[in-house]
Amino acid sequence: MPLSNPTHAIHRRSFLALGGGAVLALAGCSRNAAADIETVPTRPLPSSTPPPGTKLAISIHTSQLQLADSGLAKQLQFTVSSWPNLTAGPDVIQGFRAHSIDLASNAGIPPIQAQAIGVGARIVAVQTRNHPIYTFATAPGSDIRSAADFRGKKIGFSQGQAQGVVVLRALKAAGIKNSDVKLVALPSTQFLTALQSKQVDVAPLGEPTLTKYLGQYGKDGARGVHTDVVDLLTVLWAPVKVLNDPAKVAAIRSFIPLWAQGVVWAWEHTDEWVQSYYVKDQGVGRADGERIVSSLDQPQFPLSWDKAVTWEQQTADLMAEGGFVPKVRAEGLFDRRFEGLAARAVPAKYQVAS
Secondary structure, eight states, rough: OOOTTTTTTOOTOOOOEETTTEEEEEGGOOHHHHHHHHHOOOOOOOOOOTTTEEEEEOOOOOHHHHHHHHHHHGOOEEEEEEEEOOOHHHHHHHHTTOOOSSEEEEEEEEHHHHHHOOEEEEEEEEEEOOOOOEEEEOOTOOOOSSSSGGGTEEEETHHHHHHHHHHHHHHHHHHOGGGEEEEEOOOOGGGGEEEEHSSSEEEEEEETTTHHHHHHHHHGGGGGEEEOOOOOOOEEEEEEEHTTOOOHHHHHHHHHHHHHHHHHHHHOHHHHHHIIIIIITTOOOHHHHHHHHHHOOOOHHHHHHHHHHHHHHHHHHHHHHHTTTTTGGGGGGBBBTTTTTTGSSSSGEEEOOO
């Protein structure tokens, strides 16, 4: 199905977050959402378990599988009312606004985008990585061989998702101005369709989507272009309204260690995780699943969030320089009451200082 306005470029100060057909605009923010941005939760984290009847809607599909497969789900101290399978930042932001998601996992860019459009939310857990997880996939028959060839090309770009920042960082590293390319405004969920139909020349894809795409279109000349651009952060984040609810905060506090332990479990039980997630859930062949897992680095959880805050500020500044968001103070995006909680829940070899 053809995409509408396939060559539509991003405009400065658009404040758009595209995802699942939804368009979030600053003008649509409620007074309550705007107030939430300024409402920083300050109560000490509860040390007791969540009260009976506490429920959370958690949009972290991998955790749903990891906790079930590892048996850690038995340690949940509250009821998970639902596991919405939403991964795109703009979709999660919509879920926050609709009060249908209490906790989610994303990269570092969605919290910046949420701040830009007046949705109050805070980061409550951090995982870091030091290797690239996105590869630029080219349309079939493209002559692109490296990032230097991006000049003059149409690039799939979702400013409210990690892939958008990967594009901006790759262009900057290659010495190419944003104005020297055509940034095509699309949610990442439409990148595949746009590549297949050659409505964009290149777009960043993660695994296992990349493997499935190249497996189907590699014979037609599609290829992967690798860069050194690292998307440093995976974060858990929650709406400010949720973080001001003592029962839900207690539930989140009890969940974060299990989240981190589930990630470690998947790393230490490769065979089971490949079968459960890559093969059964994602439809990737076992050999490809094993290859993907073998290309990953060991999970790491920072005891201090200083590096994460710095990286988030650099990302926010890059977005602001491009005219996509106003200036954002990254420190305000983190709820540091939770700092180090995930790291302290895993063995020392998975901990990093910052």
